[in-house]
Amino acid sequence: DAGVIQSPRHEVTEMGQEVTLRCKPISGHNSLFWYRQTMMRGLELLIYFNNNVPIDDSGMPEDRFSAKMPNASFSTLKIQPSEPRDSAVYFCASSLGGVSGNTIYFGEGSWLTVV
Amino acid sequence: AQSVSQHNHHVILSEAASLELGCNYSYGGTVNLFWYVQYPGQHLQLLLKYFSGDPLVKGIKGFEAEFIKSKFSFNLRKPSVQWSDTAEYFCAVNPPNQGGKLIFGQGTELSVKP
Numbered sequence: 188d189a190g191v192i193q194s195p196r197h198e199v200t201e202m203g204q205e206v207t208l209r210c211k212p213i214s215g216h217n218s219l220f221w222y223r224q225t226m227m228r229g230l231e232l233l234i235y236f237n238n239n240v241p242i243d244d245s246g247m248p249e250d251r252f253s254a255k256m257p258n259a260s261f262s263t264l265k266i267q268p269s270e271p272r273d274s275a276v277y278f279c280a281s282s283l284g285g286v287s288g289n290t291i292y293f294g295e296g297s298w299l300t301v302v
Numbered sequence: 303a304q305s306v307s308q309h310n311h312h313v314i315l316s317e318a319a320s321l322e323l324g325c326n327y328s329y330g331g332t333v334n335l336f337w338y339v340q341y342p343g344q345h346l347q348l349l350l351k352y353f354s355g356d357p358l359v360k361g362i363k364g365f366e367a368e369f370i371k372s373k374f375s376f377n378l379r380k381p382s383v384q385w386s387d388t389a390e391y392f393c394a395v396n397p398p399n400q401g402g403k404l405i406f407g408q409g410t411e412l413s414v415k416p
Binding site: 218220222229230231232235237242243278280282289290291292293294295296 | 336338344345346347348351392400401402403404405406407408409
């Protein structure tokens with residue numbers, strides 16, 4: 188059974204460029220989460236969707252960040268324009284059910300470096 | 303502010319030593335609790351979880367955790383660590399009335415010396 192699939196695994200980009208990270212949740216899961224991990228701030232929830240609808244985007248740092256989930260099997264996180272402080276590992280995760288008490292499964296992460 | 307706190311940033315142990323990693327949270331009401339492990343360069347994997355019932359939860363790889371409601375704690379334990387347990391460990395809380403989202407602690411890096 189395939190897990191959460193993210194792409195790209197690694198990306199190095201120049202400041203000012205647009206970055207798009209992609210995620211395919213586990214089939215049948217209806218909640219999707221985007222997390223960011225940095226040394227300074229640890230794991231932060233950026234946004235999560237339930238049944239393709241954004242439920243909580245309070246963790247999105249600023250307008251440069253946007254996330255979409257056009258269907259149940261695909262989501263994107265876009266940064267435009269990117270800045271060096273956006274360098275981090277971005278994890279996508281999914282779970283079955285949007286309510287409490289469900290295990291969240293993580294993808295392998297997208298390692299972003301903005302130079 | 304409501305939060306999840308892990309007391310130790312870095313723990314260094316020798317093989318066969320016992321492990322206990324602290325986790326406290328500040329959310330009231332009914333919470334769901336998790337421990338995740340992240341091996342170097344890898345993604346987070348679930349070690350164990352507590353939703354209800356027996357407060358002593360057993361997970362994979364010989365790990366267990368005890369939920370003590372009165373102390374708002376969910377400490378992770380293992381009687382005898384191995385070199386392969388070297389990783390970062392994250393406590394996470396699913397607060398009440400916040401859907402399925404998890405709030406993570408800052409993580410504890412565990413280094414086990416062979």
